[in-house]
Amino acid sequence: MRVAGIDVGLKSCKLAVIEEELLYIGEYDIEKLVGVIAAGIDAPLSLPKTGMLRECERKLLKLGIKLFPSGAPFFKPIALKGMEIACELRRNGIRVFEVYPYATRVLMGIAPEARKRTKDGLFEITREVGKVLEVPTLTHDELDAVISALTVREYLLGRGFVLGGEDGEIILPKRKELISQGRG
Numbered sequence: 001m002r003v004a005g006i007d008v009g010l011k012s013c014k015l016a017v018i019e020e021e022l023l024y025i026g027e028y029d030i031e032k033l034v035g036v037i038a039a040g041i042d043a044p045l046s047l048p049k050t051g052m053l054r055e056c057e058r059k060l061l062k063l064g065i066k067l068f069p070s071g072a073p074f075f076k077p078i079a080l081k082g083m084e085i086a087c088e089l090r091r092n093g094i095r096v097f098e099v100y101p102y103a104t105r106v107l108m109g110i111a112p113e114a115r116k117r118t119k120d121g122l123f124e125i126t127r128e129v130g131k132v133l134e135v136p137t138l139t140h141d142e143l144d145a146v147i148s149a150l151t152v153r154e155y156l157l158g159r160g161f162v163l164g165g166e167d168g169e170i171i172l173p174k175r176k177e178l179i180s181q182g183r184g
Helices: 055-062 076-091 101-108 119-129 140-156 177-181
Strands: 003-007 014-018 022-027 038-042 095-098 160-165 168-173
Touching: 003 140, 014 140, 022 140, 038 076, 038 140, 055 160, 055 168, 076 095, 095 140, 095 168, 101 140, 101 168, 119 140, 140 160, 140 168
Parallel strands: 003 038, 038 095
Antiparallel strands: 003 014, 014 022, 160 168
16 A cells, blocks of 8 residues: 655655655655555644634644644644645545644654654654664654654554544544554
8 A cells, every 4th residue: 555645844845655665755746646545744734713723633732742733823834735735636536634743653652752853853753663664864854754654554554543623634543553563
């Protein structure tokens, strides 16, 4: 099963394509998605009906998972870019999910305390991801794309769930199963 993960940035979007192994990591390019059946986008794919938070984000906070509110003015351009990518993927027949790599890390125990923007934190997260998927040295954006793809894979294999509300939903893996599965 070929799936993808996309880390959305305003200047650059990173793409990871995985099957049994990492097939592609780099800049987002629709041409690299041949054979991909589903993709996880690391950006809000909807905006709150009112206020700063969507219902699914309030539920994440209740799980103890920190986040940026999708209704915050500074975050809206990322959400709009994510929605644009989602439309492009759907036009190409790819199933689209909103994902949140940090939530995946917390639920799966993938170095949840590590800070991805530090050298040591990035190393620790990469090492933990490497237990289930061989990966080269990655930037933090590339690592988020890989974790996004892994989240989709877990969900499609029945090892995930939807955290939703009337104004949006995020897919998440079940706790710990990714790591206990091991690589292979």
